[in-house]
Amino acid sequence: MVPLIDVVFLLLIFFIMTINFQPLEGFMPAELPGSQRVDEVSEVDPLIFYIDTTDNGSCKVMFAGKTVTIGNENTDFSTFANVTEAVMQEYRRNSSDPVMLVDINQASWQHMMNMYDTLVSLGYKNIILSGN
Numbered sequence: 001m002v003p004l005i006d007v008v009f010l011l012l013i014f015f016i017m018t019i020n021f022q023p024l025e026g027f028m029p030a031e032l033p034g035s036q037r038v039d040e041v042s043e044v045d046p047l048i049f050y051i052d053t054t055d056n057g058s059c060k061v062m063f064a065g066k067t068v069t070i071g072n073e074n075t076d077f078s079t080f081a082n083v084t085e086a087v088m089q090e091y092r093r094n095s096s097d098p099v100m101l102v103d104i105n106q107a108s109w110q111h112m113m114n115m116y117d118t119l120v121s122l123g124y125k126n127i128i129l130s131g132n
Contacts, residue, residue: 045098046099047087047093050102051103051112052104052105059071059108063084068083077114077115077117095123100127101127
């Protein structure tokens with residue numbers, strides 16, 4: 001009679017020799033493109049507009065060293081639009097450059113949206129809304 005350990009080792013050798021290893025499913029060799037050299041990467045910092053609502057309900061906007069005061073929420077934002085266009089031309093910015101509206105001290109949501117709408121009407125597409 002053959003000892004049990006011999007039978008176990010014979011079965012182990014049999015299964016090791018007959019196993020068929022297959023590559024992992026989903027594995028597919030791929031050729032990645034070579035590195036490409038980019039001569040100039042231009043990442044433009046956003047122009048930041050700091051917005052604050054004063055006690056009397058008016059809006060104060062500070063950006064690029066300028067301050068624009070806008071009346072209450074229903075006031076025309078054309079002054080803001082004119083100053084913004086002048087600053088954008090002065091700093092050689094275009095409508096694809098990022099613009100960030102930063103809320104200071106719980107600015108009125110209506111002021112934020114009016115400024116957002118004004119920037120969109122001026123053609124700016126990359127507008128970021130941010131809290132303090």
